[in-house]
Amino acid sequence: METSRLAGLKPAELRAVIRRGEWTRRIHGLALGYTMANLAVLPAEYAYDFLLFCQRNPKPCPVLEVTDTGSPEPRQFAPGADLRTDLPRYRVFEHGRLVDEPTDVTKYWRSDLVAFLLGCNLTCAGAMERANVPMTKSVLYVSNIACRPAGRFSGPMVVSMRRIPQEKVVRAIQVTSRFPNTHGVPVNVGDPAAIGIHDLSRPYFGEAPQFEPGEVPVFWACGVTPQTVALEAKVPFMITHAPGHMFVTDACDEETAAL
């Protein structure tokens, strides 16, 4: 199936296509204007520490919704949806090790699992486009900004860098100010060394960036942070979305925006 055939679908329609296994690729370009969410599923035993970690670190870990223990339904952001089947691809981890990348996690579901939906920066990307701020591909780095620890979870903040033309930097800050649920404002503008990044040519994830004249590196807190922290904590079991294969909620971008 082609992206173009799905582009006009509403979230519930798109999720139905995904649930039937007819779309297993990236979400990019689909359900434009709707809030996307990263997924992290953990055993209830770890849910309090993880929720507290998110509360203490809202920039990398903006919580949209937490399901009831054992329930795969996000009642607030997509009533009737099923988080076991409605994402195009998942990753399953045991003790910090990737063990599977299925398109359906029904067989892995347990009555003690809690699903966290976290804000995803695709939402912000739309707002940036509408404000005519060019969105270069993001490149990830591990900063020296320590997250506030919570119980078993601690670690550095992963940040995503985009090259922003000097004259668009202020606008980029303004636009992202309105999206606290999507990592919000930058954590650093133009001074990577101040957050412990000494060599931009060696990213944690992505290709080494090529800067055009006048482009400034701008860093935002990245949604990879909570996954990295959970894996470092060697949680015995975790399910996440596969990169780029997020959950599509029923909420419009502007419904999760501030002001």
Place this chain on the structure above:
Amino acid sequence: METSRLAGLKPAELRAVIRRGEWTRRIHGLALGYTMANLAVLPAEYAYDFLLFCQRNPKPCPVLEVTDTGSPEPRQFAPGADLRTDLPRYRVFEHGRLVDEPTDVTKYWRSDLVAFLLGCNLTCAGAMERANVPMTKSVLYVSNIACRPAGRFSGPMVVSMRRIPQEKVVRAIQVTSRFPNTHGVPVNVGDPAAIGIHDLSRPYFGEAPQFEPGEVPVFWACGVTPQTVALEAKVPFMITHAPGHMFVTDACDEETAAL
């Protein structure tokens, strides 16, 4: 000691006075421009459900900080402070029943307690004054807006009503939009019946309001909600601030504001 003698004190200085037992009255008029917090202390066994309840109901329950289990120190909002001694007066509840109103809860502290600091609408009051929106005394009602339940916690939203002159209503919405950590925007403007309030002369708390011509009843989610819900759930043990006797944080009002 007089309010006027304390009015210029910084939060840490004011907390030291309170810790020494030299101020046991209301906080109103003190530490102006700083973020005040409501306090709720619960056994760790209830902390996950309570945190989840707050996450699902951010308007009545805006979480500023949650302490580590057993720790009375709010490291983010007031490092070095002690939540057992630094509020002017507390309320202690057992199984939903008020058993004490001490000025110090050191003797009640236990290693399994978790303290929640929740945004308080005194913070918003300052911003409203600066915007020349007259702040009439708030009056509380129990609405028919159901909070999203979480585990053992559920119940209706308590709302606080203020009389706002018609020509200031839009400004009041604008100002409170900037304070999502202090209950944010109104839940209802001018139509009490729509949220199940059929007789404004019979409030849940406060005196029956007397409306001047042109005044509109405007309702905000109220921070009494989480306490009411916790008491309804008959938690075996809970400590809160006494009404009006909030915790003074080190954060300026604007530090907890949006945009």
